[in-house]
Amino acid sequence: MFCQSCGAQVAGSFCAKCGAPASQPSPPSAPPPAYTSPPAITVVDSQQLAKERLNPLGGAAQERGPEAVKLARQGIGAMAARMGNVALVLLWIAWFLLPAASLSGRVVVPQSYTFWGLIGTNFTNMLLMQPATSHGLFAIVGLIAAAAPFAVPFIRTAWARYLNAAPLAYVLAAWIAIYLNEHSAFGVIAIEEGANPFSLSWGIFVLTAAAIVLAAGALKKPAV
Numbered sequence: 001m002f003c004q005s006c007g008a009q010v011a012g013s014f015c016a017k018c019g020a021p022a023s024q025p026s027p028p029s030a031p032p033p034a035y036t037s038p039p040a041i042t043v044v045d046s047q048q049l050a051k052e053r054l055n056p057l058g059g060a061a062q063e064r065g066p067e068a069v070k071l072a073r074q075g076i077g078a079m080a081a082r083m084g085n086v087a088l089v090l091l092w093i094a095w096f097l098l099p100a101a102s103l104s105g106r107v108v109v110p111q112s113y114t115f116w117g118l119i120g121t122n123f124t125n126m127l128l129m130q131p132a133t134s135h136g137l138f139a140i141v142g143l144i145a146a147a148a149p150f151a152v153p154f155i156r157t158a159w160a161r162y163l164n165a166a167p168l169a170y171v172l173a174a175w176i177a178i179y180l181n182e183h184s185a186f187g188v189i190a191i192e193e194g195a196n197p198f199s200l201s202w203g204i205f206v207l208t209a210a211a212i213v214l215a216a217g218a219l220k221k222p223a224v
Contacts (some may be wrong), residue, residue, distance in 0.1 A: 087213035088149050091167055094210060095146055098203025101178070105197035107189055115207055119174055123185035123198070138177065145170035149214055164217035171211045 006018050094100075100115040113121060120139050126132035148166035155163075182198040190196035 087210045091146060091207060091210040091214065094203050094207035098206055099201040100204035100207065101182075101198065101200050103197050104199070105189075105193065105195065107193065108197045112201070115174070115204055118178060118204075121181075123181055127185055142170050142174065149217070152217070161220055162218045165215040168208075168211035168215040171208055175208075 094115060096114055096116050098114065099112045100118050102110070102112045104110045108127075116135075116139070117133070119142060120133055120135035122132045122134070145166040148163040152160050152163050182196075186196055186198050
């Protein structure tokens with residue numbers, strides 16, 4: 001024990017020197033806690049973070065990529081097949097039903113022609129009051145060309161797909177034949193009257209467009 005006044009060590013309750021009461025020393029205070037540094041903060045680049053997030057997606061896309069390409073090819077093939085079927089039906093409708101050309105003016109009788117009627121009409125004979133309608137060899141070849149795409153699914157050869165281009169080849173040849181036919185008959189009239197009584201109608205353009213769509217099937221690779 002120690003004196004509260006002079007700090008001397010005493011054995012009793014009072015100090016023998018100054019008579020002040022004695023007291024026990026206070027226990028030492030606990031040391032302050034050790035300093036702990038805060039956890040380090042790592043700055044992550046936004047590009048690196050985006051790359052880490054996209055890595056799982058990229059892996060999934062890489063795994064499913066071939067399957068997606070296969071499905072896309074099947075879808076495109078099915079769409080092309082449907083478009084080919086529609087084009088073939090439209091070709092035959094335009095061939096026999098839609099107006100392909102017409103005559104109008106003072107020197108001719110107004111008349112409309114389908115493509116089938118147009119390729120079988122000789123306008124020079126018509127002006128000469130002779131029989132002008134005759135579907136000869138050229139018209140028969142046209143029917144064969146228009147029917148050629150129907151045979152493609154039944155011919156298991158690589159060249160069969162080129163039959164889809166037969167209608168377009170014939171239609172282009174028919175354009176030339178029609179021009180020569182009408183020019184030889186109405187060329188002089190067009191100069192004298194200032195206007196050609198012959199004019200093409202929208203049906204022949206629909207026919208040509210359908211033939212072009214069908215011809216695209218010639219570029220399609222055959223199924224293995």
